[in-house]
Amino acid sequence: MALARAWSVALFGVDGVPVEIEADVGVGTVRTQLLGLPDAALHESKDRVKAAVRNSNHSWPTQRVTLGLSPATLPKGGSSYDLALACVVLAAAQAVPAERLPGTVLIGELALDGRVRSVRGVLPALMAARRAGLERAIVPAACLPEASLVEGLALHGAATLSDVIGWLNGDDASLVGPPAQGTQPPAAPPGPDLSDVVGQPEARWALEVAAAGGHHVLLTGPPGSGKTMLAERLVSLLPPLSADEAIGVTAIHSVAGLLTPETPLVATPPFVSLHAATSTAALVGGGTGLAKPGAVSRAHRGVLFIDEACEFGARNLDSLRTCLEDGEVRIARRDGIARYPARFQLVLATNPCPCAPPKDIDCICVPTAKRRYQVKLSGPLLDRVDLRVIMRPLTAMMAAEVSEPEPTAVVRARVLKARTRARDRWAAHGWRTNAEVPGPALRREFRLPRQATTVLDRALALGALTGRGADRCLRVAWTLADLAETDQPTADHVAAALEFRERRRP
Known part of the structure; x- marks a missing residue:
């Protein structure tokens, strides 16, 4: 039996609540069970994550996989948990090291081929993660400009699940760093006079x-x-x-x-x-x-x-x-x-x-x-x-x-x-x-x-x-x-x- 943990964020309005995602891979009937009041979109993530893992040249565990999202009484929805679910299952199955997961918040939707798609609410989610004391964040590469507005987090962008797996294996170059911050925001076009x-x-x-x-x-x-x-x-x-x-x-x-x-x-x-x-x-x-x-x-x-x-x-x-x-x-x-x-x-x-x-x-x-x-x-x-x-x-x-x-x-x-x-x-x-x-x-x-x-x-x-x-x-x-x-x-x-x-x- 193996157990691994990762972090994501649940949004309520513009307020975020850190969600601890646990994966237990052990003996039992081969099935994947998701606990913690998931909505329909989150419940479907099991199939998205499985396909993304297989298409990233990794195998989904052939054992019973139990995924728990805590706080368990907090309703959770959306597809932003996909990336965290995939990483925590691979770590629990000992396919990747789990040393970098503690203190890291992972946000992103997975395509069936393993691409990391952008999601809504990255900025308030990372603000909540910073308040909770998390140290690092991995977000979709397309969301890096938005995510870079949050200071105090080591920020990384991922284009594919394979990039995140490479980072978990110790390859820091597999992820993209935050863009350089300009001294001034772009000037708004002049409005009507x-x-x-x-x-x-x-x-x-x-x-x-x-x-x-x-x-x-x-x-x-x-x-x-x-x-x-x-x-x-x-x-x-x-x-x-x-x-x-x-x-x-x-x-x-x-x-x-x-x-x-x-x-x-x-x-x-x-x-x-x-x-x-x-x-x-x-x-x-x-x-x-x-x-x-x-x-x-x-x-x-x-x-x-x-x-x-x-x-x-x-x-x-x-x-x-x-x-x-x-x-x-x-x-x-x-x-x-x-x-x-x-x-x-x-x-x-x-x-x-x-x-x-x-x-x-x-x-x-x-x-x-x-x-x-x-x-x-x-x-x-x-x-x-x-x-x-x-x-x-x-x-x-x-x-x-x-x-x-x-x-x-x-x-x-x-x-x-x-x-x-x-x-x-x-x-x-x-x-x-x-x-x-x-x-x-x-x-x-x-x-x-x-x-x-x-x-x-x-x-x-x-x-x-x-x-x-x-x-x-x-x-x-x-x-x-x-x-x-x-x-x-x-x-x-x-x-x-x-x-x-x-x-x-x-």
Whole structure:
């Protein structure tokens, strides 16, 4: 009887759990048994691994093979365990030495001919392996650019199972080393410029405020007034991701299978645009077994744009409410709870009514149809949107254009300066933007003078504003103060923030 051990990683969301894989080769009925709550894809790995071993010029043991994946009560799925299963069986059968397996995590899917195929989630898996104290990692050669983002591990890439077997036999040259790290990530291609948007001074100003403070925006206006153009240009106003933010965003994109060897690191804020046919599972995440990341997680630290928002189902839109508050999504499924970060800026765009004429006087919608259309944006959802802007019709927009619109570079410079002021102010508390500051902190530690908040007190007394709305007005007021380069908001800043929230309907 022989026993060998190796390591792999099970992913739950972007959190990884090291899995110890044991192989016992001994007497008994010739069969291969896999224990440890494997799903269908993992259960099929027995046949894939057998074929890969045979086609790599090695023999599968002609004895009873028992494979155990521990923790045994943890559901496990996917094909990323193939490489570890093959190596641990060969080591237990004494076909290869087992001295190098302890402390080594092996990740990769095996083709029937022994090729090591790339898998999703390599980055978060290696981060979990590093936290668990594992020293080395062997991953598919195609995943080396992504894997090299994790420091503190001796990293190797394998193209075939034979390469890994050669390494286990002591041939270090059989595996590929990590690529040389560049000093800077590749520059993102220039996006569309803000100067392309003609007119719309109120909407342009709201976009600048949103970028400076990380606030959510609702754009309401007739078709062709520039709602989509403005939303697409918001990303260009945002600062590049910090090192920690880039790793967090890249981990999500790795689990979603969106990374490529050419761009292994997501260094710029992502932009995700949705169509009205998007399901709730595609929006917030879902799937059988353990949930996969949805659009809200793919937009983490970036912009989520929902065009024609009133065409979406009310249930889909209301599913955004929790992640807008918490900055993460928690999805419960049969196999456990997956947690995905989802701190994004939401941009909603909608027409004022179903017929959406260029001018309001041409609207043919009956009041009930108009109300049924607008009620898709529920009160609780709108209460979480800081800036609500009504877009001008095309005719008025063209007539109002008297000067050259500001390009993205000019506006972005003001945004970066305001973001720097906010970051320095909140650094001791761990907040990056004004939109992340909790309401209690704004009302206690950073309480404004009574004369500055009189207009909010009046709105609360009249029932025109909720407590959440008051907190969001204070956050916008701090952003307006940062753009004006003042130490704290004045009464005018608070009044301007409240005016943004009152622009709900055209």
